[in-house]
Amino acid sequence: MMKGQWRRWGDHVNKKERGIRNLYAWNRLLSCPVCQGSVSVVPEGRLVCGDGHSFDVARQGYVNVLTGAVNSAYSKELFHARAKVIQETPLYRALHKNVGKLMDREAKKQDGVYRIGDFGCGEGSHLALLLEGRSNWMGAGLDLSKEGIQAATDHEDTPAVWLAADLVNVPLKTGSLDVALTILSPSNYKEMKRVLKPGGLAVKVIPGPGYMKEIRDFFQQNRRDAKENEALISRFEEAFDDVKAVSVKTAPAVTAPLRKELCRMSPLAWHAEEGEKERYEKEGAARLTMDLVVLTGRLPQ
């Protein structure tokens, strides 16, 4: 018997095939970003609409549906650091627990498949962790940055499609999502509302006033202004019904190697000089305040 003959079929599936398979699970829910018509998945790896607009599945398994060139400010290095910090440290654990509970509550309503879209998913770590162990959920990760979406395809076991897309022109059909999620990212509520099912749940995570205050203080950045949050919350309240705000606050320990990754990841440190970053790595505070606010709201039935 040849070695490897007993391997599961899934082991042989490469990234592109896996991407195509995940896209099939979203067949009839994807729309063309050019003409808004229905798109279908072509087996060899393409999305095609009735008007002939076509988007190839990249060899990594994602689809770039961007219709123009985009200058992304975010580098591969940033996404690598983000992936490490989000997946390998406890910094966002309380947030994942909170959002995960919201998903579980939605999924109790009836049997079947539930769908979540992450708007501005970056390298997909939040979405991948939220989908872990939730077998009745499927995800769509959307981000303007092709580099982020490319990195997201490393979550090979995650049942999600990864789409490089404009968040004001999302390639999903009206009413296709149970949950529209956006974490620490600017939002287009008009699009989020369009793609939610009637009665669907919008979840927006914003930084609380104390978010990463140790990094802000070290690099002498202003603390977050409480008024900024009030404005964000009232915009969310204008868009959705039954709005609730829950504060998720922890202060996990951070080690020097983690402080190094945080310097790569956080815009708060990007403009600092190398020497200052090294000093933060060595002498920065031993705990980091993770002050996040989870806003939830509903689309009317």
Ligand SMILES: [Zn+2]
């Ligand atoms: Zn089209």
